Amino acid sequence: MGWELRSNRWYFYTKTRRGDRVVSEYVGLGDVATLIEASQGIRRCERDLAAFDWQSERDHDRAVDRLIAQQHRIVMTLARAYLLINGCHTHKGQWRKARE
Amino acid sequence: MSKKPITTQPPEIDRTIEIMKATNTANPTPAALAELRALFDDKPSLWRALGDLTRRTRDQLLKETFADALGRESVNRFIADYQAQLGYADAPLIERLIIDQIVNDYLRLFSIGAIYGHKMQDGMSAVSANYYDRAWARAERRYLGALETLARVRRLTRPRSMQINIGAQQVNIAQLKPD
Numbered sequence: 001m002g003w004e005l006r007s008n009r010w011y012f013y014t015k016t017r018r019g020d021r022v023v024s025e026y027v028g029l030g031d032v033a034t035l036i037e038a039s040q041g042i043r044r045c046e047r048d049l050a051a052f053d054w055q056s057e058r059d060h061d062r063a064v065d066r067l068i069a070q071q072h073r074i075v076m077t078l079a080r081a082y083l084l085i086n087g088c089h090t091h092k093g094q095w096r097k098a099r100e
Numbered sequence: 101m102s103k104k105p106i107t108t109q110p111p112e113i114d115r116t117i118e119i120m121k122a123t124n125t126a127n128p129t130p131a132a133l134a135e136l137r138a139l140f141d142d143k144p145s146l147w148r149a150l151g152d153l154t155r156r157t158r159d160q161l162l163k164e165t166f167a168d169a170l171g172r173e174s175v176n177r178f179i180a181d182y183q184a185q186l187g188y189a190d191a192p193l194i195e196r197l198i199i200d201q202i203v204n205d206y207l208r209l210f211s212i213g214a215i216y217g218h219k220m221q222d223g224m225s226a227v228s229a230n231y232y233d234r235a236w237a238r239a240e241r242r243y244l245g246a247l248e249t250l251a252r253v254r255r256l257t258r259p260r261s262m263q264i265n266i267g268a269q270q271v272n273i274a275q276l277k278p279d
């Protein structure tokens with residue numbers, strides 16, 4: 001995407017991908033092309049900002065998830081410990097109470 | 101609203117996990133079991149620390165999911181009711197800990213659902229939808245796992261009731277656990 005000098009005039013083209021090929025499309029020249037270039041720039045900024053916002057949100061959510069998961073593991077570990085000291089054991093993946 | 105999650109883990113937990121690794125066999129040694137027993141009996145600080153941690157995590161989850169005090173108050177009442185249904189008041193310490201975790205796991209599940217529903221209204225990207233789908237699946241597994249653990253602990257460690265038939269009546273008597 002950008003300005004190209006042809007026959008002593010500046011023309012604005014956009015590059016778009018169609019399948020395996022990149023195709024150059026003529027947009028315009030002069031003030032109209034300048035406005036179109038600016039609006040494309042704004043859209044790029046908005047996409048970048050949205051990507052940054054999403055990354056921040058996802059990173060925070062992952063941190064919260066890790067915290068909950070860590071506490072969950074701790075409590076489940078303690079529960080298993082409690083079962084062990086109460087004479088329980090696992091047999092083929094099932095928890096059982098030892099016969100007295 | 102604070103965006104920084106709490107990351108402090110009580111130091112007693114590290115010791116507990118070490119001992120658990122030593123006893124994580126089909127036949128733990130009597131010494132390892134004795135050490136575990138001591139951890140449960142002699143470490144009230146462990147329970148206090150865990151209780152504090154789960155409560156702080158719950159408060160943070162509530163703040164992040166509900167911006168207004170009315171929403172948080174409604175959920176607090178729901179939590180109290182849910183805990184009561186699970187028998188929190190009469191439960192031993194270990195069961196209370198599991199119930200607290202069940203509540204936190206449920207709140208996490210609820211918050212993901214709330215975020216998902218909110219984003220669906222505004223339009224959500226495929227990446228975002230995929231992320232929250234997987235987060236929901238993880239949270240649901242944890243929640244169901246915690247419920248199963250509570251049921252298992254109760255089934256295996258609570259005294260069983262004995263049924264006696266007297267005439268035409270069936271009477272259930274709580275059997276005392278042998279010392």
